[in-house]
Amino acid sequence: MNYPLCDKYGFDEIGRRRRIELLGLHRSDHRLVGQLHAQVITPAGARIIDDFYDYLLSRPETALFLDGGRKVPQLKVTHADYLDTLGIGFDSAEYFENRLRVGMAHARIGLPLSLYLAAYRLLEDLILDRFSPELFRIPEEGMALVRLLGRIIKLDISLAIEIYHQSQIQDLIRSVHSLVDEKEELSQQIRTDSLTEVSSRRHLEEVLAREIRHARQQARPLSVAIADLDHFKRINDEYGHLIGDQVLREVGHRLGAAVRDGDTVGRYGGEEFLVILPSSTPDVAAQVGERIREKLAGEPVSLAGQTIPLTISVGVASLLDNDDAESLLERADEALYAAKQGGRNRVVSL
Numbered sequence: 207m208n209y210p211l212c213d214k215y216g217f218d219e220i221g222r223r224r225r226i227e228l229l230g231l232h233r234s235d236h237r238l239v240g241q242l243h244a245q246v247i248t249p250a251g252a253r254i255i256d257d258f259y260d261y262l263l264s265r266p267e268t269a270l271f272l273d274g275g276r277k278v279p280q281l282k283v284t285h286a287d288y289l290d291t292l293g294i295g296f297d298s299a300e301y302f303e304n305r306l307r308v309g310m311a312h313a314r315i316g317l318p319l320s321l322y323l324a325a326y327r328l329l330e331d332l333i334l335d336r337f338s339p340e341l342f343r344i345p346e347e348g349m350a351l352v353r354l355l356g357r358i359i360k361l362d363i364s365l366a367i368e369i370y371h372q373s374q375i376q377d378l379i380r381s382v383h384s385l386v387d388e389k390e391e392l393s394q395q396i397r398t399d400s401l402t403e404v405s406s407r408r409h410l411e412e413v414l415a416r417e418i419r420h421a422r423q424q425a426r427p428l429s430v431a432i433a434d435l436d437h438f439k440r441i442n443d444e445y446g447h448l449i450g451d452q453v454l455r456e457v458g459h460r461l462g463a464a465v466r467d468g469d470t471v472g473r474y475g476g477e478e479f480l481v482i483l484p485s486s487t488p489d490v491a492a493q494v495g496e497r498i499r500e501k502l503a504g505e506p507v508s509l510a511g512q513t514i515p516l517t518i519s520v521g522v523a524s525l526l527d528n529d530d531a532e533s534l535l536e537r538a539d540e541a542l543y544a545a546k547q548g549g550r551n552r553v554v555s556l
C-alpha cells in the first residue's frame with residue numbers, strides 16, 4: 207500500500223519510531239489505547255463531538271469556518287471517524303498517513319494553525335471530562351490513561367504541524383517565485399520599449415554608462431550611432447498614426463537585424479533610435495551605420511495594402527578620452543544633423 211504523505215515527510219518505519227519515542231509512546235501503549243476506547247471514547251464519543259461543535263459555534267473566530275453551522279453535520283461524521291481511530295495503530299504508516307491527511311485538509315481551507323491547535327486542546331479536555339471516577343479507583347491506571355491521551359493528541363498535533371509548516375514553506379516559495387517573476391516582468395518592461403520591442407531609453411542610458419566604464423577600464427574603442435527616420439511626420443500625416451506606429455516597429459526590427467551580436471539597439475525618442483557599438487572603431491561603426499541605412503532603404507514597408515518607402519539618416523561618433531555619455535551623444539547628434547542637412551539617407555561620422 208502506498209503512503210505518499212509519509213514518503214514526502216520522511217515517516218518511514220525509522221521516522222515513525224523516532225517520532226513516537228520522542229513523544230514517550232511505546233508498543234505496550236496499544237493496550238491502553240484499547241482501554242481508552244472501550245471505557246471513554248466508544249460510550250461517550252457522540253457527546254464529545256456534540257460538545258466540541260457547540261463550543262466552536264459559540265466562538266466567532268471558529269464559527270466563521272463552519273459556515274454558520276451548515277457544515278457541522280458533515281463535519282461531525284468526519285470527526286466521528288477521527289475519534290473512532292484516535293491512537294489506534296499509532297505507530298503504523300496508515301495512522302501517520304491519515305493524520306497527515308487530516309492536517310492537510312485543514313491547512314487547505316486556511317484554518318489558522320493557532321485555532322487548529324486550540325481545537326486539539328479543546329478535544330483533549332472534552333475527552334478528559336468523560337473520564338469516570340471509576341477509572342481512578344487505581345490512581346496509577348487512571349493517570350496512565352491521562353498521560354496516554356496527552357501523548358496521542360501531541361502525536362496528532364505534531365503531524366498536523368508538519369503539514370502546516372510545509373504548507374507555509376510552499377506558500378512562501380510561491381510568493382518568492384511570484385515576486386521574482388513580477389520583478390523580472392517589471393524589469394523587462396523597463397528595459398524594453400513597448401511599441402518597437404527594442405531597448406528603452408532608460409535601458410540605453412544604463413548600457414551606455416556601463417560600456418563607457420568598460421571601454422576605459424579595458425582600453426578598447428566604443429562608438430554610438432543615432433539613426434533618425436527620414437520624413438516620418440509625412441508618413442504619419444499621409445497614412446495615420448496607427449500605420450506610423452507599425453512603421454516604427456518595423457524599423458526597430460530591421461535595426462536589430464542589421465547590427466552585430468553584442469550591440470544594443472533602442473528607441474531614444476520619437477522616430478530616433480540609438481545603437482551602442484562596443485569594441486567598434488570609427489571605421490567599423492561607420493560600416494554598421496551604412497548597413498543600417500541599407501537595411502531601411504533597401505526594401506519598402508508593406509502595411510495595410512500600402513507600400514511605404516523608407517530612408518534613415520545616421521550620425522556616428524566614437525568615444526574620445528575626455529568624453530562622457532552626454533558629450534559622446536552630442537557629437538553623434540551633430541553628425542546626425544549633418545546627415546540631415548546633407549540630403550538625408552546617409553551616414554555621417556564625427
